[in-house]
Amino acid sequence: MSEFLISITPLDWLLDPLTHDFMRRALMVSALVGGVCGLLSCYMTLKGWALMGDAVSHAVMPGVVVAYALGLPFSLGAFVFGVGSVALIGFVKQKSRIKEDTVIGLVFTGFFALGLVLVSKIKSNIDLMQILFGSPLGISRSDVNQTLIISFIVISILLIFRKDLMLYCFDAKHARSIGINTGILHYLLLTLLSLSAVVGLQTVGIILVVAMLITPGATAYLLTDRFDQMTLLAVISSAFSSILGVYISYWSDIETGGSIVLVQTLIFLIAFLFAPRYGIFKNQSLINND
Amino acid sequence: MNPIFKNHEKDFMRIEADQVCVDYNGTVALYDASLNLKAGSICGLVGMNGAGKSTFFKALMGFVRPSRGKIKINGIKVNQAQKEQSVAYVPQNEGIDYSFPVSVWDVVMMGRYGAMNIFRIPRESDRRAVVHALERVDLLDLRERPIGSLSGGQRKRAFLARAIAQRASVLLLDEPFSGVDVPTEKLMAELFLQFRQEGHTILISTHDLNHVRDFCDFVVLINKTVLAYGETSEVFTSENLNKTFGGIPPNPLSGPTSSKDFVNE
Numbered sequence: 027m028s029e030f031l032i033s034i035t036p037l038d039w040l041l042d043p044l045t046h047d048f049m050r051r052a053l054m055v056s057a058l059v060g061g062v063c064g065l066l067s068c069y070m071t072l073k074g075w076a077l078m079g080d081a082v083s084h085a086v087m088p089g090v091v092v093a094y095a096l097g098l099p100f101s102l103g104a105f106v107f108g109v110g111s112v113a114l115i116g117f118v119k120q121k122s123r124i125k126e127d128t129v130i131g132l133v134f135t136g137f138f139a140l141g142l143v144l145v146s147k148i149k150s151n152i153d154l155m156q157i158l159f160g161s162p163l164g165i166s167r168s169d170v171n172q173t174l175i176i177s178f179i180v181i182s183i184l185l186i187f188r189k190d191l192m193l194y195c196f197d198a199k200h201a202r203s204i205g206i207n208t209g210i211l212h213y214l215l216l217t218l219l220s221l222s223a224v225v226g227l228q229t230v231g232i233i234l235v236v237a238m239l240i241t242p243g244a245t246a247y248l249l250t251d252r253f254d255q256m257t258l259l260a261v262i263s264s265a266f267s268s269i270l271g272v273y274i275s276y277w278s279d280i281e282t283g284g285s286i287v288l289v290q291t292l293i294f295l296i297a298f299l300f301a302p303r304y305g306i307f308k309n310q311s312l313i314n315n316d
Numbered sequence: 317m318n319p320i321f322k323n324h325e326k327d328f329m330r331i332e333a334d335q336v337c338v339d340y341n342g343t344v345a346l347y348d349a350s351l352n353l354k355a356g357s358i359c360g361l362v363g364m365n366g367a368g369k370s371t372f373f374k375a376l377m378g379f380v381r382p383s384r385g386k387i388k389i390n391g392i393k394v395n396q397a398q399k400e401q402s403v404a405y406v407p408q409n410e411g412i413d414y415s416f417p418v419s420v421w422d423v424v425m426m427g428r429y430g431a432m433n434i435f436r437i438p439r440e441s442d443r444r445a446v447v448h449a450l451e452r453v454d455l456l457d458l459r460e461r462p463i464g465s466l467s468g469g470q471r472k473r474a475f476l477a478r479a480i481a482q483r484a485s486v487l488l489l490d491e492p493f494s495g496v497d498v499p500t501e502k503l504m505a506e507l508f509l510q511f512r513q514e515g516h517t518i519l520i521s522t523h524d525l526n527h528v529r530d531f532c533d534f535v536v537l538i539n540k541t542v543l544a545y546g547e548t549s550e551v552f553t554s555e556n557l558n559k560t561f562g563g564i565p566p567n568p569l570s571g572p573t574s575s576k577d578f579v580n581e
Contacts, residue, residue, distance in 0.1 A: 072416060189436035193426055196416050199407060203377055204430035204482065205399040251462035253417045 043276050052162040055173050056229045056268035056286065060238065062177045064264025065184050066222045067243030068257050069215060073195040077127060078112075078216075079239040081134035083223040085111030087141025087232055090157050095148045101172045101224045108220030111137050138232075160231030160283040162272060169228060176225050180218055191215060192253055229268065230283035237287040238264065245294045248301040263293050328355045329391065330486050330517035331376065336385035338371050345371040349385070349542045353517050353534065355485070358508055360528035360548070361521040363538035364561055369521050372538065373488055376519070377405055389486055397486075401430045404479035406489040409471055414464040420474050421459040424449055427481035449480035454503060469500030476504065487511065487518045493527055505531060528552070 034042070043049040070079050086104035093103025111133055119129045145154050156164070165173075184191070193201045194211040202208050219239070226235035242264035246256040271286030278285075302309045331353040338346040346368040353359050363369045374380045375387060378394035389397035397403055404427070427449070428442040438446075450456040453473035458466065463474060472492065479487055493501055508518055508531060522528060528535055528548060535551045537543040537560040544556045 072413070186435065189429065192418075193429060196418060197407070197412060197426070199377075199379075199411075200405065200426060200478070201429075202379060203398060203403060203405040204401060204427075205395070206430070247417065251417045251464075252419065253422070256417050 056162045056272050057265045059225045059229045060264040060268030061261045063226045063238035064242035064260040068260050071243035076240045080236040081130045082108045083235040084134040085137035091144040094152045104224040112216045162229040234283050234287045241290040245297045248297040248304045332388040334386045336382045355515045357533045358518045359534040360532035367539045403486045404482045404484035406479050408490045424477045427478035445481045449477040453477045468495045469497040489520045
């Protein structure tokens with residue numbers, strides 16, 4: 027294998043995987059999911075909802091299991107439990123004196139544990155590893171269709187309500203004062219989070235999907251002071267990470283989800299160190315000229 | 317370029333609050349608060365922290381629903397007035413994320429969102445309104461700068477410009493003079509007087525009694541209810557102030573504290 031690696035040209039490295047049907051599908055789905063999650067990650071990082079992203083992505087676990095067992099589209103089950111967890115978090119927070127981060131941690135671990143128990147109890151061909159770690163290389167045609175539909179919905183809503191959601195994250199009080207219904211925006215954003223978690227878990231799995239929902243936004247946030255540029259950078263870096271991650275996974279025979287997220291983390295690290303204005307080794311002349 | 321409002325005649329009531337009561341889960345925050353403010357007036361809202369100032373503001377903004385009483389802005393319900401972009405709110409500096417990736421221009425443009433279509437695509441008139449607002453607060457040169465790179469006074473002016481761009485007839489300002497430099501304070505004071513001339517009605521929540529004396533036509537003293545209300549010269553008596561501050565004379569040197577009870581969203 028290693029001899030073979032040395033002998034191939036970069037062009038082969040890029041083109042060879044494309045001869046396989048499953049790889050074309052994996053690359054397409056991963057890039058799309060990367061783009062969708064990357065776009066949403068801007069709102070998650072700016073709103074400070076990283077923990078919420080973690081919660082929702084874990085809480086969809088029992089939904090996936092139940093949907094598989096009943097023969098329903100897994101995204102439906104995942105979505106129901108994702109939204110359900112959000113509603114439950116809101117309810118417990120309102121009806122008790124417990125602080126929000128505690129409630130979030132409590133609810134999502136409860137849901138996740140329920141999912142684990144269900145997997146072990148329901149005798150079916152559910153592959154626990156596939157749910158936990160994703161498997162873009164083994165994605166089925168019907169799963170591809172689900173991903174396409176959900177991605178289209180999320181992207182459309184995010185594009186239409188781009189400015190309103192940005193305003194909601196920046197200054198919700200102003201949004202209310204000019205007659206915008208911020209309650210609807212709040213639940214819209216939570217719904218988009220659930221939907222993105224659903225598509226994200228296909229490529230990187232439940233455990234790592236939160237990375238897709240925060241890392242690209244965090245990286246882009248270090249690189250720019252413009253919201254539109256931030257969304258663009260997040261989408262590009264996220265889709266690029268997904269594609270590169272799948273390639274590396276193919277050639278090195280490593281776990282795909284981990285590979286994608288590691289690439290994302292490396293890109294973040296580069297931005298963290300070398301971002302022109304906000305990196306550790308920032309360009310001093312740029313700051314002084316401001 | 318001055319905004320022309322409906323009903324700009326002198327005696328038109330912009331803010332009408334009639335026996336407003338607000339309670340949070342049974343705890344009374346405000347009771348029987350009444351207030352009438354006509355077009356072209358500046359009113360100071362004075363009271364201690366926890367006296368119900370921000371509750372009154374929230375009620376006027378429609379953020380909390382009064383358990384009793386009625387509020388009208390420009391003669392219509394608060395929610396309706398908001399949809400018509402009649403009320404602009406200028407927040408305190410606290411509670412805003414200044415590392416948010418938006419420029420001064422972006423922030424002021426947010427004042428126009430309510431007047432745009434659902435995609436919030438600025439038209440030429442929106443851009444003109446933003447330029448005009450930036451000119452009035454003397455920030456046009458800094459319009460491309462990230463909001464976080466401004467000084468405290470400049471930030472305050474940027475949010476004031478957002479309210480100007482909204483072209484609202486009623487302005488609610490929460491502690492507008494806290495943490496501003498002297499040039500900004502002068503600029504804001506001049507602007508407020510111009511606004512009054514143009515027929516705006518301005519309600520300023522403040523701890524600073526000197527500012528109230530300087531340019532508020534009216535003053536509302538608040539401690540869970542409206543203790544006194546009327547022209548500043550008549551209401552600003554030591555007896556009334558004693559009632560407002562519970563016998564503790566307000567220290568003009570102490571800086572204003574934030575109203576932390578405001579909704580965090």
